[in-house]
Structures are given as C-alpha cells and as structure tokens.
Amino acid sequence: MGRVNAHEKPAPRVRMTGSQRREQLVTVSRALFASKGFDGTSVEEIASSAKVSKPVVYEHFGGKEGIYAVVVDREVQKLLGMLTDQLGSGGHPKLVVERAALTLLDYIEENTDGFRILVRDSPVAQATGTFSSLIGDVASQVEHLLAEQFRLRRLDPAAAPMYAQMLVGLIALTGQWWLEARQPDKTEVAAHIVNLTWNGLSGLEKSPTLTTLERRR
Numbered sequence: 001m002g003r004v005n006a007h008e009k010p011a012p013r014v015r016m017t018g019s020q021r022r023e024q025l026v027t028v029s030r031a032l033f034a035s036k037g038f039d040g041t042s043v044e045e046i047a048s049s050a051k052v053s054k055p056v057v058y059e060h061f062g063g064k065e066g067i068y069a070v071v072v073d074r075e076v077q078k079l080l081g082m083l084t085d086q087l088g089s090g091g092h093p094k095l096v097v098e099r100a101a102l103t104l105l106d107y108i109e110e111n112t113d114g115f116r117i118l119v120r121d122s123p124v125a126q127a128t129g130t131f132s133s134l135i136g137d138v139a140s141q142v143e144h145l146l147a148e149q150f151r152l153r154r155l156d157p158a159a160a161p162m163y164a165q166m167l168v169g170l171i172a173l174t175g176q177w178w179l180e181a182r183q184p185d186k187t188e189v190a191a192h193i194v195n196l197t198w199n200g201l202s203g204l205e206k207s208p209t210l211t212t213l214e215r216r217r
Contacts, residue, residue: 022060025050026074029067034113037120038068075114076134079107087141093149094198096142097167101193104175105186112179119176135172139164146201155206167197 016024028049032041043064047054061067086099108115118131139161146167147160171193178189 018060021052021056025052025057025060025067026070030071030113030117033068033071033120034116038064071117075111075118078111078114079104079118080134080137082107083138084141087138093145093201094194096145097171097197098190098194100138100142100168101171101174101190102186104171105178105190108175108179109186115175115179119179131172135165135168139168142168149201153204155204163201167201170197 025046029041029046032045032049036045041064043054043057046064046067047057050057057063057067061070082103083100086103087096089099091099118134142164143161146163147157150157150160150163174189174193178186
C-alpha cells in the first residue's frame, strides 16, 4: 500500500447548486414531516439533518411553512396525477372503482411517507391543499361516470356528486386504515372495496328513506 502524503490537502467539498440544495432540503424535510408531523418538526432539525445553517433554510423557503407547502403540493400532484391517469381511461364504472382503489393503495405502498404527510392535520395543510380537497378533486372526475349510470338505471343524476364524494371518501379512509394495517394484501382490500361499493351502487333505491323515520311516522 502507498503512503499517504502528510502534506496532501483533502479534496475540496463539492458545493451544491441552489436547485440541488433546494431538493436536498425538500427530501430531508419530507422524511421529518412524515415521522414527526409539521408541529413536531423544527427549522433547527431540518438544517441539522441537511448539514446546513438555519439561514440557508430561510433563504430557500422563508421558513418551515414554505418548505412544508412545497412538500404537500408535490405529494398532492403525484397522487392526483396517478388517479387522473387511471380514471381518465374510462370504462365500466365497476372497473373505475377497482382502478381507483388499487391506485390509492399503490401510492400508499410506494410513497408511505408522502401519504402520512397528506393525512395529517395541520393549519398549513389546510391552506396549501389537504387530503380532503384532494378527495374533492377526484370525486369531481367520478361524478359524470356515476351520473351516466344513474340515468341508465332511471335514478336521479342530480344525486351523482353526493355519491361520488361517498365513494371516493370510502376508498380514501380505507386507504388510511391500510396504511398502518398492511393486511390483507392490497389486491384483496381493493376487491372488498369494490364488493361493497359496486354491489351497493347496483342496488340503489330511487327514493331512499331512513327506517327509523318510517317507524316514527
């Protein structure tokens, strides 16, 4: 083995460009927000994990709120893009429900940290795009598919937006449960979602009423 020259200077550290540093801070913050939440994460922790000073974080994002907004927006766009691709291909409504369920479970499996961030409650999340607003965006894409099926079954298509919210909300909340449970397999979970939602939709009454109200009358 060759001797190390005592006078040899260490190789200079490669300085990150502004965009590289920004991406590093987003990556570090994403992991911290997922494990500790917005309130539990500090600018000091972000800076320490990225091995930079606090002013660097403020320089790029103006503070914790700014970097959190970027993280949330990216996750919203990623999940919404995946769902839009699947829902946009059309097809039988039963297949649409199946694709929506599987897509959300795929996202949870592949982007667990991102999903944890989306479903956490935070004042900042409410201002930048929450999971509930994401559900609304997806539901709006499902409305026309349900409305068409309602017309075919001689049901009131005006109720389709409400049923779209119910349908997407059910899938989303099941996804939140599966985030921690991870059992059974996602394909089995998706099959059960379709079993409940589609069999329910296929047997809708034209004018549903509550049994308890009928008894009171």
